[in-house]
Ligand SMILES: NC(=O)C1=CN([C@@H]2O[C@H](COP(=O)(O)OP(=O)(O)OC[C@H]3O[C@@H](n4cnc5c(N)ncnc54)[C@H](OP(=O)(O)O)[C@@H]3O)[C@@H](O)[C@H]2O)C=CC1
């Protein structure tokens with residue numbers, strides 16, 4: 128199922144559970160604004176190259192729209208639309224005063240030089256600068272982008288609007304970035320996983336973890352989990368996969384990955400096919416790379432008891448029916464929307480896998496982005512201890528609020544998170560009203 132169809136489907140199920148009027152549901156679903164821009168740059172060899180950039184602003188009823196910028200060959204309208212919508216729900220689950228947006232450029236950043244990436248980022252910013260703003264839409268990093276990309280956006284935007292550190296988050300500390308933002312998504316994954324495991328009478332220590340993706344989110348999650356006594360038994364990135372049933376030495380792997388630009392060739396474990404990473408034996412599986420990776424084809428072979436969605440929409444809904452109570456109202460409403468649920472239920476429900484959904488599990492990144500934006504507006508810098516402490520408070524509260532909704536609606540964690548979010552956004556929308 129494509130990312131947008133999957134996200135729309137989760138929204139519709141949640142709206143149905145909440146009894147949201149179909150006209151309001153339509154208004155909540157359709158994006159506020161979709162922008163697609165042509166970005167042509169001279170390459171270092173003098174030739175021209177044209178890329179397509181996107182910024183999709185989904186909803187602003189709870190505050191300025193917020194979300195990352197992704198550089199990846201698969202960036203296209205539906206994917207960005209789905210990611211923008213997920214940002215709206217994620218900010219609402221975290222209960223931070225933002226709406227949702229997402230953007231990106233369809234390119235392979237590994238094939239561009241630093242100066243080409245800088246030119247591309249500046250051209251993209253020129254095309255969208257009048258649509259974003261500190262109280263309108265605030266970009267941040269996502270796959271294939273990072274603090275340097277944010278620094279270029281800040282600089283280019285500031286040429287039009289004056290020095291504006293709060294126009295992006297996830298920027299370098301020297302330009303007003305927040306301490307702790309780099310680690311925040313991975314740290315939030317740790318806090319959310321702790322809350323989930325505690326509910327099941329378990330702790331991080333003693334659990335075996337497998338992580339797909341060893342970029343910003345995956346590598347920080349691995350580091351923090353291993354520091355808490357969790358055994359990271361396998362990781363993968365685009366270059367390869369590595370496995371050690373005794374637990375990988377994460378500090379050494381981080382060093383190797385930095386020096387060799389990937390995990391391939393690490394001597395502290397056995398190489399594995401990166402395509403087999405999701406099927407490795409473990410207690411907790413953490414997809415931290417692309418969307419749609421857990422799907423109908425492989426769901427049956429997943430051995431983990433818990434899936435913590437560090438990536439955005441890593442689980443295709445066709446593989447997701449695992450956590451539904453077979454007699455619940457959620458399930459009854461699902462039947463009205465889709466086909467083939469019985470066979471999926473038979474395959475997956477038996478497995479009893481518990482999924483911690485993306486809009487809760489990876490909300491640590493946008494939460495610390497919010498702290499960064501607040502610090503920029505206040506012109507004041509928090510110490511890292513305060514950032515991490517506040518992050519833990521938000522993640523724990525998010526988990527508790529989601530669990531409450533699960534109880535109210537007798538549903539799994541994904542529908543708990545979606546009903547919590549959709550309810551908050553719907554209330555804000557209704558309170559604001561519509562102009563006649
Ligand atoms: N950064 C953030 O704050 C947030 C990110 N997210 C989500 O987390 C996920 C990861 O983002 P982030 O860590 O920032 O991105 P990065 O670009 O820093 O890292 C992505 C990682 O995924 C790897 N990867 C790419 N394709 C594959 C593949 N087919 N199989 C295995 N690994 C692969 C990359 O490998 P290589 O480096 O070798 O290319 C890299 O290790 C995304 O879904 C993103 O939307 C969610 C919330 C916030």
Ligand SMILES: O=C(O)CCC(=O)C(=O)O
Pocket residue numbers: 193194195196217265266267268269296297439489490492493494496
């Ligand atoms: O930090 C942010 O503002 C957004 C991060 C992001 O893109 C995400 O959570 O998917």
